[in-house]
């Protein structure tokens with residue numbers, strides 16, 4: 001009798017396993033020696049110590065954070081999803097000392113750059129989180145605790161088979177609605193026309209979020225500085241589309 005061979009199994013990788021598709025492919029995260037040094041020296045001051053779940057950038061079940069305890073005061077909170085190198089949030093944190101800011105990014109070298117500039121400016125109203133942003137907004141932060149969520153130039157995932165990875169989805173709209181306080185805002189910008197239209201369609205349909213602009217697109221949000229990333233889009237002749245939604 002021949003023994004039946006087991007079918008080859010896909011191996012289970014606990015560092016990438018998740019229930020839902022994510023909007024990023026984690027880059028190597030390799031840092032320069034000076035970024036490594038800064039990361040070690042200042043992570044305690046700036047990086048939230050969030051317990052991870054099954055994936056390296058997930059939020060462990062039951063992990064929560066209290067903004068008043070994190071910043072040592074009660075102040076409006078702005079969360080930037082996918083802060084990249086931190087240009088927008090560093091500018092905002094240094095010009096608005098009465099507001100607290102949280103940069104959420106899965107790319108550690110980007111966070112290290114943000115941290116170096118935060119430390120140079122001695123910013124006490126900025127923190128960094130190295131996690132998948134939707135999980136932080138859905139589980140870690142208390143419901144109604146965020147004044148503004150910023151999503152500037154999210155990865156477009158242009159190919160049809162990758163669309164499910166787009167950050168802005170009906171599920172994200174629900175998560176943003178939960179995290180925002182009543183009257184809070186979700187601000188977005190992109191240089192990819194098709195993604196701009198997708199975002200507007202999804203968010204127009206979302207329960208509890210209302211368009212906060214007349215006409216087709218929002219005005220450029222004055223607090224959003226021009227980043228190198230945006231400049232590249234402009235150089236390619238792309239239109240920059242802003243959107244703004246208010247939580248009922």
Ligand SMILES: C[S@@+](CC[C@H](N)C(=O)[O-])C[C@H]1O[C@@H](n2cnc3c(N)ncnc32)[C@H](O)[C@@H]1O
Nearest residue numbers: 023024082083084105106132133152153227229
């Ligand atoms: C195209 S870049 C834009 C960066 C920045 N907002 C800017 O305008 O320069 C998108 C960034 O979002 C980050 N990102 C994508 N999905 C994310 C997620 N689910 N959680 C946290 N960061 C994410 C990526 O690592 C990447 O750095």
